[in-house]
Amino acid sequence: MDGGRRRDRQSALTLVAEQRPDEGRALAFCGHCGRRPQRGFRAHARVCESCxxxxxxxCSAQDAPPVxxxxxxxxxxxxxxxxxxxxEQLLAVSETDxxxxxxxxxxxxxEAQAASGESLAVAIVQAAGGDRVTRTAVVRPANTxxxxxxxxxxxxxxxxxxxIVLEL
Amino acid sequence: MRYLKTSEAAALLNVSPNTLRAWERRFGFPKPQRSPGKHRLFTHGEVAALRDALQEGLSISSAVSRAREGLAADTSSLIGALVSYERERADAAIEAALALRSVDRSVEEVLLPTLDEIARRYTLESAPWAFAAHWAADWLRRATRLAPPPVRPVSIVVGDASRDELDPDAPHIRAFELFCVRAGIKVLSLSARGVAGIGDAVALHRPNLIVVAGGYLPDDAVARWAYATRLAAGAMPIAVYRRTGQRTRVRSTGTSVLPPGAGEARQRLLELIDASQLARTLTDSPAAAGEADSDRPGMRSASF
Structure with a gap:
């Protein structure tokens, strides 16, 4: 009886599409320095212990910004x-401002993407709404x-x- | 008003005390007061507002912004009450501010900015300003009456050179008096118009320092009052507060200028009094004991 259940479970697992090791896994990162919380980080604490x-x-592991x-x-x-x-350094601004x-x-x-200004906004709105699709765009600093x-x-x-991760 | 030490505030926010100090440097929030021993004291309301904002926030900056917005709502509601001529609602608005801040900070961060905003929007000749200035003067006097009795062996005489309670400097002068009383200083406030009998008042009060506050009365009237006061009390330090152009017009070498903010002015006043008491200690030393005695030995050589 137990052997039959195990076989059923194995066959069910094979139906799941193969995933990359990181794909779909949620990853925590600091919203200021980008560092990952160390092991032993208190799950209820929300402030980065590094900075x-x-x-x-x-976010999902493949979307996480680099440290x-x-x-x-x-x-x-x-x-x-x-x-x-x-x-902040790249755009010469302070977060507080x-x-x-x-x-x-x-x-x-x-400039080359000017026509897609609306699509940039749409992509951000959809991502902010929880859409898991990752999109790309070409942007420039507003004053440059x-x-x-x-x-x-x-x-x-x-x-x-x-x-929005800026890939330099 | 409930205050938290740095460690208590840090525990409530679930961060380290160092992180809390880093936030103070970067964001200026939460803004602590200082205990007599110079330790940080955070108001529970500010810390609690920040904690709530952090729960849903995406950054500390945005959480601080939300917490500040929540606290700024007190100013808006007080303005709304005063321009609607609703005394009870104004009382309730300042009470709400007091739930999150100390009396001093409620006055500096809510009441005085509210009056400045009403004066800016409606001008000093308007009915809203008349109502707001009267309400503020009344509230500040009530708060002064409710302050604890003086605990410092320090007293000052304030010569009020403002026009009346509609003078834009008047609320700041009342706030300054309130802050001094709350700091344990004995304050005697008199109009700088009243010269007759000032000698008796000064002899009874025995001030350590005289403050001339307000910029309405002309220099000669203020000088007469200050002369009569010093004639009765002897040479003593004089400070001026919210007197426009005071640096160029006052010729006395013993005059100090207090900063325009009531809290800063109170702090500077305490420093001046400490300095005068230090000078008294030096002149009371055995080497100086042979010098002529006077009614208030501490004041005879105090000059700034």
Missing amino acids: GLGLILR DGAFLVLDARLRVCAVSRRA VVDRHLSALLVPA FGVRINARIASCGPRPAAL
């Missing part, structure tokens, strides 16, 4: 919720021309938000 200046966010990477977090109204330390401001104060679609930055847009949480 003390960011909250612990979660000390440049990334932003936006809500569904395209308002800036968090700016990483590296993004730009939080709650519209994305367009920081990033706009790059001639710079193109590849951006990866994905969903993060715990409160659904859009994570």
Whole structure:
């Protein structure tokens, strides 16, 4: 009887599509420095123990920003919720000055992508709504021309938000 | 008002005390007061507001922003009550502010900014300003009456050179007096118009320092009052508070200028009094004991 159940379970498992090791796994990271919480991190604590200046966010492992990477977090109204330390340096802003401001104060679609400005907004809104599809866009700093930055847009949480990782 | 030590506030927020100090440097929030021993004291309301904002926040900046918005709501509700001429609602609004802050911070962060905003929006000749200024003067006097009795062996005389309670400096002067009383200082507030009999008042009060506050009365009127006061009490330090152009007009070498903020002015005043008491200690030393005695030995050489 037990052997039959085990066989059934094994056959059911083989029906699940093969996944990459990280795919679908949630990963925690600091919204300021991008570091991963160390083992023993108190699950109920939300503040990064490394830098003390960011909250612990979660996203799927393949969408997670690199440690000390440049990334932003936006809500569904395209308002800036968090700016990483590296993004602060890259965009020459301070998180405390730009939080709650519209994305367009920081990033706009790059010139070649101008027609897709709406799609950038749509991608962010969908990611902020919890859509798990990862999208890409080409953007530039709002006050700078001639710079193109590849951006990866994905969903993060715990409160659904859009994570924009600037790939340098 | 409930206060938390750094360790208690950090425990409530589930962070380390170092992190809390880092937030104070980066975000200026939560903003602690200082105990007499210079230790940080956080108001429970601010810490609790931040804790709630952190639960759902995506960054500390946004959580701080939300917590600040929640606290700023007190100013908006007080403005709304005052421009609607609703005394009870204004009382309730300031009570709500007091639930989250100390009296001093409620005055500095809610009451005075509210008055400044009403003066800016409606001008000083408006009915809303008249109502708001009267309500504020009344509230500040009530708060002063409810303050604990003086505990420091320090007293000051405030010469009020403002016009009346509609003078924009008047609420700041009342706030300054309130802060001094709350710091344990004995305060005698008199109009700088009243020169006759000032000698008796000063002799009874025996001030350590005289403050001339407000910029309405002309220099000669203020100088007459200050002269009469010093004639009765002897040479003693004089400080000026919220007197426009005070640096250029006051010629006395013993005059100090207090910062315009009531809290900062109170702090500077305490420093001046400490300095004068230090000077008294030095002049009371055995080497100086042979010098002529006076009614208030501490004041005879105090100058700034």
